[in-house]
Amino acid sequence: MNKVVGTNVTKIDAVKLARGEPVFTDDHRPPGMLYAKVLRSPHAHARILEVDATAALAVDGVVDVIWHRDTRPILHTRAGQSYPEPSPYDTVMMPEKARFIGDRVAVVAAETLIAAERALDLIEVKYEVLEAVTDMDEALRRTDLLIHETPDPRGISQAGRSNLAAHIDKQVGDVDAALKTCDLVVERTYFLPKVQASHIEPHVSMAWVDEDDRLIVRTSTQIPFHLRRMLARILEIPEARIRVIKPRVGGGFGDKQELVVEDLVSFLALRLRRPVRLEFTRHEELVAARLRHSQRIVMTTGVMKDGTIVANRMHVTADTGAYGSHALTVQGNTGQKVLPMYPAKNIHFIVDCAYTNNPISGAFRGYGAPQGCFALECHIDEVARELGMDRLELRKKNHIRLGDTDPLSAKLGEGKEGLVRVVHSTSLEECIVRGCEAIGWGDKRPPTQPYFKRGLGMALAMQGSGIAGVDWGGATVKLNDDGSVNLTVGATDIGQGSDTVLAQLCAEELGIPYDKVLILSSDTDFTPFDVGAYASSTTYVSGGAVVKAARRLREQLAGLLGTKWECDPGDLVFSEGSVTEPRGRSMTMQDVALFALYEAKIQPMATESHMSNESPPPFAAQFADVEVDTETGQVFVRKFVSAVDCGTVVHPRLAEGQVEGAVAQGLGYALWEEVLVDRAGKVLNPHFLDYKIATALDMPELVTFLVETSEPSGPYGAKAAGEVPIDGPAPAIVNAICDAVGVRCYRIPATPERVWRAMKEQESS
Amino acid sequence: MWDLKEYRYASSPEDAVALLRKGPGRGMFIAGGTDLLLFPPACDFVVDVSRAGIDRLAATPDGDLFLGAAATLHTLTTDPLVTGFAGGAVSHAAAHCGNRPVRSTATLGGNLCNALPSADMAPVLIALDATCYIADVDNQESIPLVDFFTGPRRTVLGDRLLVGVALPAEAGRRVCRSRKLTRSAEDISLVQVAVALGMEGGRLDQVRIALGAVAPVPLRAGLAETALTDLDYHSDCTAAVADAAEIAAGECDPISDHRASAEYRRDMVRVLTGRLIAECLDDLRRGGNGGAA
Amino acid sequence: MTIELILDGKRTALEILPGQNLLQALRGASRFSVKLGCETGDCGSCTVLLDGEPVNSCVVAAARAAGRSVTTLEGLLGDPLMQRLQRELVDKGAVQCGYCSPGMLISLYALLKQDEAPTDRDVREALSGNLCRCTGYVKPVEAALAVAATLGGAS
Structure with a gap:
């Protein structure tokens, strides 16, 4: 047996990245390239009446200034999702009305960056300032103040009628009736902040028109194929005229599952017939890219004395900001990915998602689940406390098990009815055991200072592997003279290592060494389609396509050799770079290739597509050991343990890396990260000085276990790994704080002041 | 990008002042540049003082320590002259200023002249009775550092240049500790406190408590200092420490902003002051500087 | 303005703007290992050595590098x-x-x-x-x- 899957092969792009080679979007500068800069609205809500660019155009080096008069108002969504997108069509390239502080007003193109920046200061804009609404509850109440006046042509949002961007109300069983029969009903409200993905490479794109009059877009994206389709719509040109190239991407985490700058560089390149480049500043990332939706979640749970959870209601109120990209589906995930953890007979899930004049929310790793998981896993601790039951026991008694069905998934698909989900693989029970052991559950260590208290907390999490019945990808495998293969996939490596993992799966299936696989990904002219890098889909869904394509190539070769050797093709063994038949005759893959290409005169090559009607959940059990300074409220996480079931582990080190990185982001969600927006809609901390993400000094000792299972529907048994470990850190840490000092932070991040205040309130009550 | 018309290099403090005054338009001094390039102020030109010969660290024969304004924060964290003074309290404060690469270029003078209420170097230097030296084209003036700041982002400088600060030898023998309270490991100070205690015959003398980020300018908590002066530090000081901490909290004038509320900042002055005094007293009882941590 | 510096071990003349940061100047000189991440000295993607000490080139004025030695990853390969x-x-x-x-x-x-x-x-x-x-x-x-x-x- 070839052994590539399960080994730590060298990440396919690591060497060039470690050499600092010019492989990212901005490392390529086409001759004659112009720099674009966006003038952004200083008002949260204002009509853009007139733009006077006379002075700006007079600046040396300024080539063009555009605003809404120069563009056509084609309604679209910027969410990168499969067509028809389950997000409202509420956006145009250049709006006539600014809907948040930071909305597009005008765009400058200039020969140099400094000329573009000088021009921004000189553009004169006449605004009609409108009343702004930044509070989501007020926005939901107000029908006299519409953030979107034009109806959503597909009726996903209530644009034109109210500020309701998305609404969900789905029920399994009858929660109200069930609650009446329960021994105890616990209701609590949890508050989740806006946070930002903070990939270190900002959004950056460049576009030019080539010698065949085609538009080439080189961009840092997670969704090259969706982008091509969206650009065609917005620019009113056929997809055939557009080629999207994704070079190496410096992180995306969902924030690049969106068209954020590509339309502008494309429009300007077509208009000016020159290459145009636009790169966000960090300030723009924090005000004009996408945020994780802030939510308020009311949890109502009914239990029996023995701890059986009978009914569970989650009511989510969310703020999507000025536009509704991913509004329905992120909020849908808050319940759909989270509530099945405890499969009560009665589950009710309600969402009201509001348009406001705040910065835009969208996709961010976890996609709604971190919010829901925080509420649910804190709530389980609260229920346990009220019941007088051990919080670990309460979880063990109720959590989802092998063979359990998840009826909520049938009610809640990707913006429509979905498919019933049955758990065919899980090691959650072992994850809990391993995690408890590693954290020292029930054996709290003493605090390290007299004014510290110590606590332990845990959380369980589950996610999905792609969107069932929706996500799909294609793969092509082609054999070369020397026995190497070209693997081309639409799947999008954004740093997570999917090129490596897909190459491993291909090598495993063909029985060739990993370094014989040459992968090319995400170029819309040259690779098959793929939905892109999101929803934890790449290993599971795109990997499925790779395995199928490689298998078909193998079958072609087996057919050829079966004829040559007069044996049953099914008896041939592909391993270690050779093909062997039962009587012992053997050929190296190179000789097989030479035979195919020069004697049989055929190109062994296969293209396959893969879609799954299942979305098997990966699971995680996560544990935190924290110390709390009882006087300052500071929280110090000493150790954090994650035990994760992601099915078969294709590349252990990359999978661990996914967990460790997700935990770092989850830690930030728990303790520091919050994009602060004031009542006027202005971001107060639009830079890393004040928007704190974890540094090396902030990280506790991390312990990560990958507790393997074999998922029957996954390639070599694999499930997803990328998102599930971001869900548990916040509730585990907040539960640990509560264990240490006896107060619960219903609102994260649990900043020192919030913890201090909670302790003071407890003291005075 | 910072839209400057000109970048000038000064070869001496006097040259720097002359180049600044030459005009035309508005000029500013630049040293490390880590604050100025962060949020570039509107101005026409800058005068680079990093080659003006004001980056030296020196000790006088009687033990005074001189810190050149253009000395980098990294130098302050590592130079033996600084790590050996007052138990390394100045080095400790410098080491908690920004991140490693910022400290390679950010200067002491830049930190002080930028005059943020949260300037990381101010409290510890004030607690050690720093004097600043200010150059004009033809003369130099010295004033106590505590009088250097006149408001947020404002100092007494005008168009003169800070050339350095001096710390008296006597201050180097005090026990001194400073601490900043932050949200995450590396952050702008929410509250900063520095405490320095001298002794005279078993009693506290030359008590200094300096506070940062809790008033328009860094300040001394004079009443709390007085409350501790002459305290017999071999006795049980618990109540006296708590009182002094409470008094210090009453002496600050914090604001509420997106980083923290005034109420929290004030209480943190109490907490940190109390802890630092107690730790300094322990150092004294152990017979010296216990280090700055 | 033009500055002279030792860039990756070689005496080099760079054409820069007076207010430009060293990060932009270095990328302009094809040192693409020097990455833009925040331009506030917080993320370190643009870290280079200035006279042997690590600095965030985004918060160092390019003009400040005149006469000094700047080393990027390209110079250390x-x-x-x-x-x-x-x-x-x-x-x-x-x-x-x-x-x-x-x-x-x-x-x-x-x-x-x-x-x-x-x-x-x-x-x-x-x-x-x-x-x-x-x-x-x-x-x-x-x-x-x-x-x-x-x-x-x-x-």
Whole structure:
């Protein structure tokens, strides 16, 4: 047996990245390239009446200034999702009305960056300032103040009628009736902040028109194929005229599952017939890219004395900001990915998602689940406390098990009815055991200072592997003279290592060494389609396509050799770079290739597509050991343990890396990260000085276990790994704080002041 | 990008002042540049003082320590002259200023002249009775550092240049500790406190408590200092420490902003002051500087 | 304005703007390992050595580099210590998206040049100015300590 899957092969792009080679979007500068800069609205809500660019155009080096008069108002969504997108069509390239502080007003193109920046200061804009609404509850109440006046042509949002961007109300069983029969009903409200993905490479794109009059877009994206389709719509040109190239991407985490700058560089390149480049500043990332939706979640749970959870209601109120990209589906995930953890007979899930004049929310790793998981896993601790039951026991008694069905998934698909989900693989029970052991559950260590208290907390999490019945990808495998293969996939490596993992799966299936696989990904002219890098889909869904394509190539070769050797093709063994038949005759893959290409005169090559009607959940059990300074409220996480079931582990080190990185982001969600927006809609901390993400000094000792299972529907048994470990850190840490000092932070991040205040309130009550 | 018309290099403090005054338009001094390039102020030109010969660290024969304004924060964290003074309290404060690469270029003078209420170097230097030296084209003036700041982002400088600060030898023998309270490991100070205690015959003398980020300018908590002066530090000081901490909290004038509320900042002055005094007293009882941590 | 400096070991003249930061000047000089991440001195993607000390080139004025020595990752590709660090980062899985890797490598190189026996804490201090959103720092720290161990000063 070839052994590539399960080994730590060298990440396919690591060497060039470690050499600092010019492989990212901005490392390529086409001759004659112009720099674009966006003038952004200083008002949260204002009509853009007139733009006077006379002075700006007079600046040396300024080539063009555009605003809404120069563009056509084609309604679209910027969410990168499969067509028809389950997000409202509420956006145009250049709006006539600014809907948040930071909305597009005008765009400058200039020969140099400094000329573009000088021009921004000189553009004169006449605004009609409108009343702004930044509070989501007020926005939901107000029908006299519409953030979107034009109806959503597909009726996903209530644009034109109210500020309701998305609404969900789905029920399994009858929660109200069930609650009446329960021994105890616990209701609590949890508050989740806006946070930002903070990939270190900002959004950056460049576009030019080539010698065949085609538009080439080189961009840092997670969704090259969706982008091509969206650009065609917005620019009113056929997809055939557009080629999207994704070079190496410096992180995306969902924030690049969106068209954020590509339309502008494309429009300007077509208009000016020159290459145009636009790169966000960090300030723009924090005000004009996408945020994780802030939510308020009311949890109502009914239990029996023995701890059986009978009914569970989650009511989510969310703020999507000025536009509704991913509004329905992120909020849908808050319940759909989270509530099945405890499969009560009665589950009710309600969402009201509001348009406001705040910065835009969208996709961010976890996609709604971190919010829901925080509420649910804190709530389980609260229920346990009220019941007088051990919080670990309460979880063990109720959590989802092998063979359990998840009826909520049938009610809640990707913006429509979905498919019933049955758990065919899980090691959650072992994850809990391993995690408890590693954290020292029930054996709290003493605090390290007299004014510290110590606590332990845990959380369980589950996610999905792609969107069932929706996500799909294609793969092509082609054999070369020397026995190497070209693997081309639409799947999008954004740093997570999917090129490596897909190459491993291909090598495993063909029985060739990993370094014989040459992968090319995400170029819309040259690779098959793929939905892109999101929803934890790449290993599971795109990997499925790779395995199928490689298998078909193998079958072609087996057919050829079966004829040559007069044996049953099914008896041939592909391993270690050779093909062997039962009587012992053997050929190296190179000789097989030479035979195919020069004697049989055929190109062994296969293209396959893969879609799954299942979305098997990966699971995680996560544990935190924290110390709390009882006087300052500071929280110090000493150790954090994650035990994760992601099915078969294709590349252990990359999978661990996914967990460790997700935990770092989850830690930030728990303790520091919050994009602060004031009542006027202005971001107060639009830079890393004040928007704190974890540094090396902030990280506790991390312990990560990958507790393997074999998922029957996954390639070599694999499930997803990328998102599930971001869900548990916040509730585990907040539960640990509560264990240490006896107060619960219903609102994260649990900043020192919030913890201090909670302790003071407890003291005075 | 910072839209400057000109970048000038000064070869001496006097040259720097002359180049600044030459005009035309508005000029500013630049040293490390880590604050100025962060949020570039509107101005026409800058005068680079990093080659003006004001980056030296020196000790006088009687033990005074001189810190050149253009000395980098990294130098302050590592130079033996600084790590050996007052138990390394100045080095400790410098080491908690920004991140490693910022400290390679950010200067002491830049930190002080930028005059943020949260300037990381101010409290510890004030607690050690720093004097600043200010150059004009033809003369130099010295004033106590505590009088250097006149408001947020404002100092007494005008168009003169800070050339350095001096710390008296006597201050180097005090026990001194400073601490900043932050949200995450590396952050702008929410509250900063520095405490320095001298002794005279078993009693506290030359008590200094300096506070940062809790008033328009860094300040001394004079009443709390007085409350501790002459305290017999071999006795049980618990109540006296708590009182002094409470008094210090009453002496600050914090604001509420997106980083923290005034109420929290004030209480943190109490907490940190109390802890630092107690730790300094322990150092004294152990017979010296216990280090700055 | 034109400045002269030693760039990656070679005397070089650079045409710069007076208010330009060193990051933009270096990318303009095709040093693409120097990455833009924040331009506020917080993320460290643009870390280079200025006279041997790690600096955030985004908050250093390009003009300040006049007459000094600036070293980027491009200038250290042949350096044995840098090569060991690169190899170890690659082998330990410390390179995910790789955008922060050049800056991290410069910081770690500067650390190990000055201290052959760093502790875990020392490595984290040295990396405190290099934000990485992918790895949680586990593998980069492991890699740095592994290289330190080969320098004979493991602790």
